[in-house]
Amino acid sequence: xKNVVALxxxxxxxxxxxxxxxxxxxxxxxxxxxxRLIDFTLSNCVNSGIYKIGVxxxxxxxxxxxxxxxxxxxxxxxxxxxVTILQPYYTEKKGVWYNGTADAVYRNIEFVDDYNPxxxxxxxxxHIYSMDYNELLDYHKAKSALATVACMEVxxxxxxxxGIMVTDLENRIIEFQEKPKQPKSTLASLGIYVFQxxxxxxxxxEDAKNDQSSHDFGKDIIPKIIQTERVFxxxxxxxxxxxxxxxxxxxxxxxxxxxIPPFNIHDENWRIYTHSKEMxxxxxxxxxxxxxxxxxxxxxxxxxVSNSVLAQGVEIGKGSVVKNSVIMxxxxxxxxxxxxxxxxAENVVIGDFVKIGVGEFAESxxxxxxxxxxxxxxxxxxxxxxxxxxxxxxxxxxxxxxxKNLNSGEYI
Amino acid sequence: MKVLGLxxxxxxxxxxxKLVYKRASAALPIxxxxRAIDFTLSNMVNSGIIKVGVxxxxxxxxxxDHxxxxxxxxxxxxxxxLFILQPYIGFSGxxxxxxxxxxxxxxxxxLRRGEExxxxxxxxxHIYKMNYSDLYMYHFSKGxxxxxxxxxxxxxxxxxQYGSVVVDENMKITQFYExxxxxxxxxxxxxxxxxxKHLLMELLYSTVPNGGNDLLLxxxxxxxxxxxxxxxxxxxxxxxxxxxIDEYFKINMDIINDRNVRExxxxxxxxxxxxxxxxxxxxxxxxxxxxxxxxxxxxxxxxSVKNSVLFRGTIVKAGAxxxxxxxxxGTVIEEGAVVKNAILDKDCHVREGQVxxxxxxxxxxxKRTII
Numbered sequence: 001x002k003n004v005v006a007l008x009x010x011x012x013x014x015x016x017x018x019x020x021x022x023x024x025x026x027x028x029x030x031x032x033x034x035x036r037l038i039d040f041t042l043s044n045c046v047n048s049g050i051y052k053i054g055v056x057x058x059x060x061x062x063x064x065x066x067x068x069x070x071x072x073x074x075x076x077x078x079x080x081x082x083v084t085i086l087q088p089y090y091t092e093k094k095g096v097w098y099n100g101t102a103d104a105v106y107r108n109i110e111f112v113d114d115y116n117p118x119x120x121x122x123x124x125x126x127h128i129y130s131m132d133y134n135e136l137l138d139y140h141k142a143k144s145a146l147a148t149v150a151c152m153e154v155x156x157x158x159x160x161x162x163g164i165m166v167t168d169l170e171n172r173i174i175e176f177q178e179k180p181k182q183p184k185s186t187l188a189s190l191g192i193y194v195f196q197x198x199x200x201x202x203x204x205x206e207d208a209k210n211d212q213s214s215h216d217f218g219k220d221i222i223p224k225i226i227q228t229e230r231v232f233x234x235x236x237x238x239x240x241x242x243x244x245x246x247x248x249x250x251x252x253x254x255x256x257x258x259x260i261p262p263f264n265i266h267d268e269n270w271r272i273y274t275h276s277k278e279m280x281x282x283x284x285x286x287x288x289x290x291x292x293x294x295x296x297x298x299x300x301x302x303x304x305v306s307n308s309v310l311a312q313g314v315e316i317g318k319g320s321v322v323k324n325s326v327i328m329x330x331x332x333x334x335x336x337x338x339x340x341x342x343x344x345a346e347n348v349v350i351g352d353f354v355k356i357g358v359g360e361f362a363e364s365x366x367x368x369x370x371x372x373x374x375x376x377x378x379x380x381x382x383x384x385x386x387x388x389x390x391x392x393x394x395x396x397x398x399x400x401x402x403x404k405n406l407n408s409g410e411y412i
Numbered sequence: 413m414k415v416l417g418l419x420x421x422x423x424x425x426x427x428x429x430k431l432v433y434k435r436a437s438a439a440l441p442i443x444x445x446x447r448a449i450d451f452t453l454s455n456m457v458n459s460g461i462i463k464v465g466v467x468x469x470x471x472x473x474x475x476x477d478h479x480x481x482x483x484x485x486x487x488x489x490x491x492x493x494l495f496i497l498q499p500y501i502g503f504s505g506x507x508x509x510x511x512x513x514x515x516x517x518x519x520x521x522x523l524r525r526g527e528e529x530x531x532x533x534x535x536x537x538h539i540y541k542m543n544y545s546d547l548y549m550y551h552f553s554k555g556x557x558x559x560x561x562x563x564x565x566x567x568x569x570x571x572x573q574y575g576s577v578v579v580d581e582n583m584k585i586t587q588f589y590e591x592x593x594x595x596x597x598x599x600x601x602x603x604x605x606x607x608x609k610h611l612l613m614e615l616l617y618s619t620v621p622n623g624g625n626d627l628l629l630x631x632x633x634x635x636x637x638x639x640x641x642x643x644x645x646x647x648x649x650x651x652x653x654x655x656x657i658d659e660y661f662k663i664n665m666d667i668i669n670d671r672n673v674r675e676x677x678x679x680x681x682x683x684x685x686x687x688x689x690x691x692x693x694x695x696x697x698x699x700x701x702x703x704x705x706x707x708x709x710x711x712x713x714x715x716s717v718k719n720s721v722l723f724r725g726t727i728v729k730a731g732a733x734x735x736x737x738x739x740x741x742g743t744v745i746e747e748g749a750v751v752k753n754a755i756l757d758k759d760c761h762v763r764e765g766q767v768x769x770x771x772x773x774x775x776x777x778x779k780r781t782i783i
Contacts (some may be wrong), residue, residue, distance in 0.1 A: 033693035034709075073688075257695070265692040266712070273690050280678040281444030281708035281722075282694060283668070290702055296693040297445075297709050300671075310693070 003118040006050045010125030011058030016245045018370040019379040027125030028064040030328045033296040033311050038125040039274045046074045048133040052081035056104045073275045100215030106204040122193040129240040130270050139234045140194045147231040150192035162188035163218045165233050173231045176223045239263040247373040253309045253326045257292045344378045351386030359391040362409030416528040417456040421536030422469030427656035430776045438536025439475040441740050443667050444708040444721050449536035450686045457485045458682030459544035463492035465522050467515045485685050511625030517616045533605040540650040543681045551606050556642040561604035563646045574600035585641045664721050691724050699730045
């Protein structure tokens, strides 16, 4: 894989994750206990033998930059290659933000040119999946393609959320519909592309000159190149998820706690690497019940936990009950609390006798598009004082102090 | 703080029996994810010592594998860093280390070359957390030539197994009783030395070539009258796994049963660093019943676990029962098996329905045992 460069698009905000991405980029959101979303794609790269990686950042990149560092946890601290953070930069004339996915790659042509690769793989930093990119590349080569798009069959009801491919018998893409109202097929693009670098380089330069283009791979580049070039669909049938919404984020975390989870994080031959804190093993105290849960290092559990994912360094006090929830790192929950259907972000401190996720569902008063399930979300670094009761579908922002009850649907 | 750290990790420690058939005692896995040497090594790094020599001799493979380039302790450095000091064949013959003084003497180059003024000598077998900067200041303020770290041992320790120290009102050591019955004090030497480097070099040059191979007995104790040897009082948790399998077991149980011990060892005075393994978080299924135990990453638990330590990547299947036991990395306990009062070394496999119970003493299963 010496002639491959991977570019990971990690600049998106992920607006539908609401308060979870208010302070950090979506690829930096914690997932599955000890990971952050970008770990899955980075691990796929190194497990596939790709060691030349650029991570394109834009939206609130601090935590992401800190997480990736020089890439040591992924063995990406290398003499040749390694990981490079590519942020928007100032040129002689003016500073420009990345204006679409294709534009972001266009602005880093020099970075890729330095490696002079034959292929470039364009990936997304916020998807959860295991894929051996060798298979994708072999397919690309076998088909003598100029571009290959990894695709997956999706249910017809969901097809309108994706870019949909229509292929011929040979799997060549003959038509592309971006988020169609009436999809012509159920073969969806996963936003994972392989290109012949010399080819896509010219296409990107051409596209940059076009004022009409929105400079997006899905909307502009793919529909354009399929008209004239050999572009193929690579069929992927493994687990793949874009945790775009609060509900799907919560659900795909909880899926990991099932007896046979759809996505296997325990695969010894496909380890997921991350930058984790050095912490002692989890301690589970007397008189506790921990069922169907993932518990990370550094947890101290004196209460009961079921169907939940706990990240590193979570403390749950005596008599507290945590159900169907995602608890991120260093959250401290006091004694005799009851927490259900919640996502609690990093470093939140919760007092004693607090209830979260109680009462009847009510529509969100903050944003119905983002908060539309029973899940209550508590933002980073907030404090919930003792005896506070918080209903369903509530939102607590970042760095807030909550000292009064919140009814379902309310926010602070 | 310009201090050279030396860790003695070459001993055979027969008391640990099967647990050290294939490893040095400093490499003995402990507390779910660590090896014994992690504590002293992390103490050094956390105290700002960035040049550390590890003296190895007995069964060093797993220890070397564990230490690697020293990356996990931030010891992969241009300046300072980690040095593995093993016995070697020289121009004039082969030299196994004949004792602690001899081991250091044979590696005189590391003492001669550095710019450090002091040497801290610790052991790879001790479980404790200590900030050596305090020791440094103490040594300085006492104007000591040598400072030995000591601790007033309570009656959970067998004092006849330790060196007992008599001090005057200034904490200067006046007498030393090495492993005697009924010593006059319960102040024991913990095997941690702080010494001026040039003095150490001089002492070694004058002692080792004359057949004195032990740092304590041959180099320091005969000179108690002429040198200023002071005792530093350590008040924290300190245990030596070398004392035997029961002691090793007890340390693990202390970590489970006493939150203060966990707090002191893992969160105070910096962290304990160890080799990363990149396991996913531990998984508890709907049948799991875990009580008063520590569980490391990568474990999958469907059975019942009580008062036990589960290392990384252990698997406890449904209906299996584990009690008062230490289960090391990669060991699998199949359905319905019972393990009680036992230490199962790495990669053991206990088949369905098998029963392993230690009655009067702990059962120890060697690495890769299949039952």
